[in-house]
Amino acid sequence: MKHAPKILLISALATTLFSCSAIKKTFFPEKVEQTDVIEGAAEGEEWKEVGPATEIAFEIEPDSASINTYGFDMPESMATNTDSLLNSWQARNLLRKLDCDGNGRDKIVMTDTMFAKRLISIPSIVRMRYNKPVRSCIDRYLKNRSQVSYMLGISEFYMPMFEAEIDRLGLPHELKYLPVIESAMNPTAKSRVGAKGLWQFMFGTSKLYGLKSNNYIEDRYDPLKSTKAALAYLKELYTMFNSWELAIAAYNCGPGNVRKAITRSGGKTDFWKIYRWLPKETRGYLPAFIAANYIMTYYEDHGICPMEPNIPIATDTIQINRNLHFKQIVEVCGASLEELRALNPQYIKDIIPGENEAYTLRLTNDMVTKFIENEDKIYSHKADVYFPDRDIAKMLKEAKANNEGYSGKLVYHKIKKGETLNKIARKYKVTVKQIMKWNKMRNTKIRVGKTLKIYR
Numbered sequence: 001m002k003h004a005p006k007i008l009l010i011s012a013l014a015t016t017l018f019s020c021s022a023i024k025k026t027f028f029p030e031k032v033e034q035t036d037v038i039e040g041a042a043e044g045e046e047w048k049e050v051g052p053a054t055e056i057a058f059e060i061e062p063d064s065a066s067i068n069t070y071g072f073d074m075p076e077s078m079a080t081n082t083d084s085l086l087n088s089w090q091a092r093n094l095l096r097k098l099d100c101d102g103n104g105r106d107k108i109v110m111t112d113t114m115f116a117k118r119l120i121s122i123p124s125i126v127r128m129r130y131n132k133p134v135r136s137c138i139d140r141y142l143k144n145r146s147q148v149s150y151m152l153g154i155s156e157f158y159m160p161m162f163e164a165e166i167d168r169l170g171l172p173h174e175l176k177y178l179p180v181i182e183s184a185m186n187p188t189a190k191s192r193v194g195a196k197g198l199w200q201f202m203f204g205t206s207k208l209y210g211l212k213s214n215n216y217i218e219d220r221y222d223p224l225k226s227t228k229a230a231l232a233y234l235k236e237l238y239t240m241f242n243s244w245e246l247a248i249a250a251y252n253c254g255p256g257n258v259r260k261a262i263t264r265s266g267g268k269t270d271f272w273k274i275y276r277w278l279p280k281e282t283r284g285y286l287p288a289f290i291a292a293n294y295i296m297t298y299y300e301d302h303g304i305c306p307m308e309p310n311i312p313i314a315t316d317t318i319q320i321n322r323n324l325h326f327k328q329i330v331e332v333c334g335a336s337l338e339e340l341r342a343l344n345p346q347y348i349k350d351i352i353p354g355e356n357e358a359y360t361l362r363l364t365n366d367m368v369t370k371f372i373e374n375e376d377k378i379y380s381h382k383a384d385v386y387f388p389d390r391d392i393a394k395m396l397k398e399a400k401a402n403n404e405g406y407s408g409k410l411v412y413h414k415i416k417k418g419e420t421l422n423k424i425a426r427k428y429k430v431t432v433k434q435i436m437k438w439n440k441m442r443n444t445k446i447r448v449g450k451t452l453k454i455y456r
Contacts, residue, residue, distance in 0.1 A: 137291030153307030
């Protein structure tokens with residue numbers, strides 16, 4: 001295979017670095033308001049002047065009571081186990097923790113006025129409103145300082161890629177912080193309901209945007225492909241609602257739920273005025289997004305030190321058009337299996353089914369050279385072990401599918417009185433775990449009359 005890689009000094013995980021041009025105006029209003037209102041203040045609270053330059057005031061709006069009354073859930077990523085992030089290959093090989101005492105800034109007591117003034121100073125198209133839910137989300141980030149430190153460090157690798165695609169589409173730059181609340185900047189994050197990747201795409205939505213998901217390929221874990229798809233989806237949502245606040249809400253709960261909330265509110269189209277009719281998690285989603293913009297902008301003022309990127313690892317890509325197992329590269333070239341997985345998280349079984357179509361493999365530059373020099377040897381190394389003839393046809397068929405790894409004929413089973421998951425699993429010759437996965441169940445409890453999906 002001929003290959004003349006153009007060597008680029010880029011980060012190990014950002015697929016490419018682009019120059020950031022001026023933001024297009026396609027989706028932006030002509031003018032961004034310079035004043036705002038802090039919603040959700042306690043009843044009877046007086047206006048508090050922050051200063052003539054910002055003219056921020058506490059004001060009771062008609063729906064502020066509902067913001068206080070109706071609870072919300074913070075995004076799942078805000079409760080992410082920080083230890084798992086810090087023990088990841090990315091953290092251990094691309095980042096280093098700095099000794100930092102914060103110079104006492106972590107002890108500063110912040111007032112609502114101080115938070116509000118900082119938020120309104122962030123140059124943004126999405127309105128950075130301040131209220132109790134926003135304050136709660138900011139406080140959560142300030143408590144989980146090591147998570148913020150990791151996200152700040154790893155963002156050095158991903159943000160150039162996010163910003164380049166945002167520029168290309170002419171979208172607000174603050175959208176680059178959505179992966180902060182979606183996945184805590186973890187490219188292989190998986191939610192309890194099955195959303196995956198940096199941008200936490202559900203399978204159905206990802207399929208609409210050309211991402212493949214099967215037993216071998218998970219494009220939602222591919223940083224570049226998932227970024228392109230997620231931002232295209234956000235652009236479409238903005239076109240639907242003509243509001244970035246509602247587009248962001250719809251990204252979380254789907255446009256149908258936002259439309260229902262608008263209808264139930266009597267036709268209101270402001271996030272905070274339809275707040276009470278939104279799903280509980282979505283009520284916390286925009287506040288978390290605002291909090292993410294705050295903490296990623298003002299971390300230094302709170303004495304949070306980013307993990308520092310090591311010298312960027314130079315990487316490049318090569319095209320693979322034959323079946324390849326990562327272990328073939330490991331055993332012939334001495335590559336690190338963990339590194340291969342981190343650079344290519346979309347290949348979930350360490351296999352590239354290249355006979356189906358050409359796929360991209362990312363390697364460090366020194367490994368690119370070794371691969372080219374040993375290409376034929378790599379492909380032939382233990383080929384009968386890693387790709388037995390009896391399994392190749394099945395593998396290639398499964399790798400062509402876009403079914404989230406579910407193979408076989410889909411049938412529906414209506415639960416009858418007295419049935420258990422064990423009985424149902426035995427009937428269809430599948431496992432309980434498979435049924436739970438197919439139906440996104442968190443426990444084995446079932447209800448009479450409910451329908452289960454079974455792949456036979």
